[in-house]
Amino acid sequence: MFEEPEWASAAPVAAGLGPVISRPPPAAALQNKGSKCRQLLATLQALEAASLSQHPPSLPSSDSEEDEEERKKKCPQKASFASASVEVGKKGKKKCEKQGPPCSDSEEEVERKKKCHKQALVDSDSAEKEKRKRKCQKHAPINSAQHRDGVDQTGPKAWKGGTTNDPPKQSPGSISPKPPRTLSRKQWRNRQKNKRRHKNKFRPPQVPGQAPAEAPTEKTEVPPVSRTDSHEARAADLRARMAQRLDGARFRYLNEQLYSGPSSAAQRLFQEDPEAFLVYHRGFQSQVKKWPLQPVDSIARDLRQRPASLVVADFGCGDCRLASSIRNPVHCFDLASLDPRVTVCDMAQVPLEDESVDVAVFCLSLMGTNIRDFLEEANRVLKPGGLLKVAEVSSRFEDVRTFLRAVTKLGFKIVSKDLTNSHFFLFDFQKTGPPQVGPKAQLSGLKLHPCLYKRR
Numbered sequence: 001m002f003e004e005p006e007w008a009s010a011a012p013v014a015a016g017l018g019p020v021i022s023r024p025p026p027a028a029a030l031q032n033k034g035s036k037c038r039q040l041l042a043t044l045q046a047l048e049a050a051s052l053s054q055h056p057p058s059l060p061s062s063d064s065e066e067d068e069e070e071r072k073k074k075c076p077q078k079a080s081f082a083s084a085s086v087e088v089g090k091k092g093k094k095k096c097e098k099q100g101p102p103c104s105d106s107e108e109e110v111e112r113k114k115k116c117h118k119q120a121l122v123d124s125d126s127a128e129k130e131k132r133k134r135k136c137q138k139h140a141p142i143n144s145a146q147h148r149d150g151v152d153q154t155g156p157k158a159w160k161g162g163t164t165n166d167p168p169k170q171s172p173g174s175i176s177p178k179p180p181r182t183l184s185r186k187q188w189r190n191r192q193k194n195k196r197r198h199k200n201k202f203r204p205p206q207v208p209g210q211a212p213a214e215a216p217t218e219k220t221e222v223p224p225v226s227r228t229d230s231h232e233a234r235a236a237d238l239r240a241r242m243a244q245r246l247d248g249a250r251f252r253y254l255n256e257q258l259y260s261g262p263s264s265a266a267q268r269l270f271q272e273d274p275e276a277f278l279v280y281h282r283g284f285q286s287q288v289k290k291w292p293l294q295p296v297d298s299i300a301r302d303l304r305q306r307p308a309s310l311v312v313a314d315f316g317c318g319d320c321r322l323a324s325s326i327r328n329p330v331h332c333f334d335l336a337s338l339d340p341r342v343t344v345c346d347m348a349q350v351p352l353e354d355e356s357v358d359v360a361v362f363c364l365s366l367m368g369t370n371i372r373d374f375l376e377e378a379n380r381v382l383k384p385g386g387l388l389k390v391a392e393v394s395s396r397f398e399d400v401r402t403f404l405r406a407v408t409k410l411g412f413k414i415v416s417k418d419l420t421n422s423h424f425f426l427f428d429f430q431k432t433g434p435p436q437v438g439p440k441a442q443l444s445g446l447k448l449h450p451c452l453y454k455r456r
């Protein structure tokens with residue numbers, strides 16, 4: 001009964017103690033029950049000792065699959081039994097000890113021990129299974145419910161063959177000498193992360209808040225077009241700005257010409273270059289529209305309070321803003337025409353009869369160096385007692401009183417003056433009669449500063 005071949009041959013091999021244990025002959029065993037029992041116990045103890053020294057159960061690594069593999073390599077056919085036999089040594093002994101005295105010499109005793117040994121083997125197998133099951137549960141807590149439900153997921157390979165994608169959990173303290181064949185949860189996550197990174201590496205960068213680009217389609221060809229558009233828009237904008245600056249320069253030049261020479265020269269200028277008149281007026285309009293109040297509007301307001309029957313002569317009318325603002329009949333004179341109502345002429349000589357108009361207006365138009373000619377012409381066409389209205393840029397006046405005195409010598413008296421406006425002065429004169437001075441008399445008060453515009 002002690003010659004159970006598997007147990008007798010496998011145990012020493014598994015324990016590595018074959019040469020140490022001497023097996024007594026069966027006959028002697030039957031005769032000497034006490035010694036057999038002792039031998040049996042000795043064998044069991046030796047097996048147990050060997051088992052403990054080689055595979056200490058307290059070490060976590062001893063339960064590892066690698067160790068199992070190692071054992072299988074050492075004894076491919078008997079490995080499972082060998083591990084079981086180790087347990088036999090422990091559990092069988094304990095069970096036997098519980099069931100009866102350790103050193104009974106009777107045959108029943110031996111039989112009982114044999115049964116105990118078989119039972120121990122069964123117990124050992126079930127214990128081993130239970131241990132593996134616990135180990136698996138420890139590695140895969142997510143699937144613990146499945147384990148509880150009886151789904152067999154035992155063993156580390158469950159992660160490979162399982163339907164779930166959840167990685168196995170590795171206990172924090174466990175250190176495996178070899179790289180694990182299954183991935184830990186952390187390793188699995190890192191691998192997934194690396195895969196995603198690798199994918200995203202070759203994707204075009206996405207703007208936050210925008211939908212991700214599906215593929216390089218026609219949409220990707222849009223930016224060059226928009227770039228071209230923006231380039232053309234910038235070029236057009238640049239051209240417009242350059243043209244504006246050129247116009248500004250031309251306006252300043254023309255403006256200076258009008259103030260620095262006699263009206264005859266200005267007349268020639270615009271006759272030779274009609275476009276220059278447009279340039280000048282564009283520049284003038286861009287300037288006065290920034291003013292808080294345009295003097296022409298102030299004059300028009302005053303005239304609207306007077307009888308509409310009064311005949312008005314507008315010297316240097318420009319775009320006929322005054323004529324458009326009042327109901328009075330208005331003779332419009334200028335060096336060039338921006339409106340059909342304009343009579344093109346030098347205002348030093350207007351095509352009007354003497355004493356034919358009630359109101360003569362000079363709104364920012366005393367530009368030439370021959371201002372006296374303009375004022376004498378107004379005196380000629382004005383009716384006696386007629387109204388002379390003058391508006392000029394305030395900065396042009398060196399001394400307002402000398403100006404007023406000079407105008408008075410030309411057959412006018414000052415009626416009202418308004419010096420309150422920040423940009424221009426307003427004067428009202430009444431015709432008193434013909435000029436009181438001869439043609440060669442000097443009227444220095446009529447010399448006004450040119451109104452020059454700064455480059456902006």
Ligand SMILES: C[S@@+](CC[C@H](N)C(=O)[O-])C[C@H]1O[C@@H](n2cnc3c(N)ncnc32)[C@H](O)[C@@H]1O
Nearest residue numbers: 263296316317318334335346347363364365367
């Ligand atoms: C600054 S603009 C003012 C235009 C208009 N009076 C206004 O206030 O809107 C001066 C105008 O007087 C005109 N002018 C200057 N000298 C002139 C002259 N000798 N004969 C006719 N018009 C003249 C210019 O051509 C210009 O249109």
